[in-house]
Amino acid sequence: MLKTIFYALLIAGGVRTAAAQPFNIPSASMQGTLLVGDYLFVSKASYGYSRYSLPWGYLLPLPHGRVFASPPERGDVIVFKTPADNKTDFIKRLIGIPGDRIQIKDGVVYINDKPVPKMPVVPFIDDPAGYRHEAAQYRETLPNGVSYNVLDREPYGNLDNTGVFVVPENRYFLMGDNRDNSLDSRVPVEAGGVGYVPFENLVGKAEVLFFSVDGSFRWWEVWNWPSAIRFRRLGQTIG
Numbered sequence: 580m581l582k583t584i585f586y587a588l589l590i591a592g593g594v595r596t597a598a599a600q601p602f603n604i605p606s607a608s609m610q611g612t613l614l615v616g617d618y619l620f621v622s623k624a625s626y627g628y629s630r631y632s633l634p635w636g637y638l639l640p641l642p643h644g645r646v647f648a649s650p651p652e653r654g655d656v657i658v659f660k661t662p663a664d665n666k667t668d669f670i671k672r673l674i675g676i677p678g679d680r681i682q683i684k685d686g687v688v689y690i691n692d693k694p695v696p697k698m699p700v701v702p703f704i705d706d707p708a709g710y711r712h713e714a715a716q717y718r719e720t721l722p723n724g725v726s727y728n729v730l731d732r733e734p735y736g737n738l739d740n741t742g743v744f745v746v747p748e749n750r751y752f753l754m755g756d757n758r759d760n761s762l763d764s765r766v767p768v769e770a771g772g773v774g775y776v777p778f779e780n781l782v783g784k785a786e787v788l789f790f791s792v793d794g795s796f797r798w799w800e801v802w803n804w805p806s807a808i809r810f811r812r813l814g815q816t817i818g
Contacts, residue, residue: 599623600783602658602668608755608763609670611703611716611728612656612817616809618790619817621658625784626651631660632782643779650676650778654725656785656817657753659776663768670785671763671773672727675744675752683765686731686739686758688719696720703730727818732759741765750775785817 604617613619623632627648651657655673660666675681680691688695702713715734720726733739736759744764746752753776755761766772796807 599786600658601789602670602785604670608757608761609656609672610705610714610757610760611730612672612756613670613785614791614809614812616792616794616796617788617812619788620786621783622786623783625649625655626778626781629779629781631665631780645779648778651751651781651784652725653723654721654727654818657751658782658785659753659773660780660782661768661773662776662780663771663773665780668782669773671753671755671761673751674721674754675746675764677746677748677750679746679752681744681746681752681764683739683741686734686736688754690722693722695722697729700728703728725818727756730757730759732757738765744775747775749778751778751781752776787817788812788815 599620599622602619602621604613604615604619607615624647627645629645630643651673653673653676656670657673658668658670661669674688675690680689682689684694687697697717697719700716700718703716704711704713715731717729717731718726719729738758744752752764753773754763754765762772764773764775766774768774791809791812792807793809795803797803800807
């Protein structure tokens with residue numbers, strides 16, 4: 580009976596539930612890839628559906644688990660419900676899959692005791708409150724070939740060295756690309772992070788940017804839109 584109700588609710592949710600959901604970036608934890616003010620579509624079909632595929636699904640007496648489940652791939656940028664409350668949306672990159680041994684040493688990610696290649700690229704430049712700032716930027720390449728930029732704002736940051744994390748069954752290890760400004764799986768839930776993220780908590784895969792604005796954007800100031808909209812980011816795929 581519960582599964583029948585679940586399927587009915589999924590259908591009733593329409594396109595927003597079954598296909599894609601808009602999501603905006605509220606923090607700097609994914610800088611290097613995503614910026615505050617980016618708006619993107621999240622594919623819910625990528626990993627199948629769970630109670631968290633529904634708006635306010637955490638409030639409904641639905642069965643646990645996923646239907647039409649398909650596991651995520653290392654390197655995916657994923658929107659998920661944080662295990663701290665099972666209702667707040669976070670977005671991070673998948674680094675570790677079940678059974679992996681993950682450790683960070685001097686800012687380098689190790690997966691199953693092998694370092695992830697990390698090559699320097701041009702610095703990341705931002706301009707908060709009119710103050711230009713450069714941050715060291717690197718290109719990481721995961722074992723499956725997925726490559727992306729990460730930031731290293733603090734060469735000796737608090738999370739640049741960790742113990743070994745062994746990813747449990749049906750759980751995932753996710754990190755922000757802005758490595759010194761992300762409370763992610765390196766930090767346990769009880770300390771304000773997300774810890775290991777259950778498969779059930781995954782909402783979907785971030786796919787494409789459909790809108791992007793800087794901090795000067797105001798909906799009512801139509802005359803300022805051309806300078807506030809980041810046109811070069813529109814339509815970019817997320818990887």
